[in-house]
Amino acid sequence: MGERYLSIEGIARRFPSAKGETTVFEDLWFSMNKGEFACIIGHSGCGKTTVLNILSGLEAPDDGAVIVDGRAIEGPSLDRAVIFQSHALLPWKSVLGNVAYAVASRHRDWPRDRVRAHAERFVELVGLKGSEHKKPAELSGGMKQRVGIARALSIEPKMLLMDEPFSALDALTRGTLQDEVRRICLESGQTVFMITHDVDEAIYLADRIVLMTNGPQACIAEIVENPLPRERRRLDLHKQTDFYAVRNHLIDFLVERSRTFKNSLPAGYDRRRPSVVRPSLAGEPVLSATRRSVV
Ligand SMILES: Nc1ncnc2c1ncn2[C@@H]1O[C@H](COP(=O)(O)OP(=O)(O)O)[C@@H](O)[C@H]1O
Numbered sequence: 355m356g357e358r359y360l361s362i363e364g365i366a367r368r369f370p371s372a373k374g375e376t377t378v379f380e381d382l383w384f385s386m387n388k389g390e391f392a393c394i395i396g397h398s399g400c401g402k403t404t405v406l407n408i409l410s411g412l413e414a415p416d417d418g419a420v421i422v423d424g425r426a427i428e429g430p431s432l433d434r435a436v437i438f439q440s441h442a443l444l445p446w447k448s449v450l451g452n453v454a455y456a457v458a459s460r461h462r463d464w465p466r467d468r469v470r471a472h473a474e475r476f477v478e479l480v481g482l483k484g485s486e487h488k489k490p491a492e493l494s495g496g497m498k499q500r501v502g503i504a505r506a507l508s509i510e511p512k513m514l515l516m517d518e519p520f521s522a523l524d525a526l527t528r529g530t531l532q533d534e535v536r537r538i539c540l541e542s543g544q545t546v547f548m549i550t551h552d553v554d555e556a557i558y559l560a561d562r563i564v565l566m567t568n569g570p571q572a573c574i575a576e577i578v579e580n581p582l583p584r585e586r587r588r589l590d591l592h593k594q595t596d597f598y599a600v601r602n603h604l605i606d607f608l609v610e611r612s613r614t615f616k617n618s619l620p621a622g623y624d625r626r627r628p629s630v631v632r633p634s635l636a637g638e639p640v641l642s643a644t645r646r647s648v649v
């Protein structure tokens with residue numbers, strides 16, 4: 355980790371509305387290093403999916419730009435794979451067929467058996483060996499989501515973008531998939547930007563958590579650095595010293611400050627450099643309004 359990969363530079367998004375125009379957000383700044391896992395949390399409608407669509411290149415910002423690897427995003431790219439909440443699989447293709455389809459579009463010059471072998475590797479990685487010939491209709495929600503993950507990973511993107519990827523799953527399946535995604539991302543040094551509304555999921559997975567205020571005209575209130583050790587385990591989270599400090603901080607934001615933040619901006623608040631907070635049981639969160647969110 356350490357090398358700057360992505361930089362969101364003053365982006366805005368506006369839509370026509372009954373009142374003329376609604377600004378979902380404007381002057382939004384955030385950057386990420388290679389290999390970093392960032393989660394964004396905020397209430398429904400604040401613009402999280404819009405941010406993710408802009409990162410994927412599916413939507414363009416009305417102002418500002420997103421720089422990836424030194425170049426402004428100008429459209430979708432196989433360098434950035436998206437995992438949606440609903441799986442968007444091709445219903446007539448098998449598990450393996452869905453993954454192979456993505457591999458073949460990434461590597462148009464590969465012969466069939468190479469595409470197949472590569473796809474098989476990723477089907478196995480997400481624990482679907484034995485089900486590779488099933489069609490989406492024969493799969494549970496969790497299995498479909500695994501196919502979505504295998505498909506995204508199989509094109510070996512430089513970045514994964516995930517929009518509430520586990521929210522439609524039962525708790526047990528969600529936990530297992532969280533474990534797998536974390537393992538795969540740590541092993542491969544994947545850079546990840548993920549939307550979630552589940553604070554425990556954010557604490558388990560993220561290195562940093564972006565707190566977005568309510569919309570319209572949402573802004574980034576704060577960046578929370580995860581105080582938990584990198585070698586954390588999902589089932590032991592609650593035994594970590596700082597777990598409740600960070601959890602309470604996030605819940606307090608969602609319950610109260612996401613609504614009130616804009617009305618009483620902290621002194622020195624700078625949209626380019628929101629405060630970085632590292633909640634800890636040892637004392638009050640360390641607030642550093644002047645520190646850059648990414649150095
Ligand atoms: N294509 C669109 N046309 C008009 N309004 C939109 C469009 N896409 C999103 N919005 C509005 O932008 C706001 C943010 O939406 P979204 O990014 O989906 O929020 P979130 O993912 O945080 O729930 C919402 O008020 C939504 O109604």
Ligand SMILES: [Mg+2]
Nearest residue numbers: 402403404517
């Ligand atoms: Mg959304």
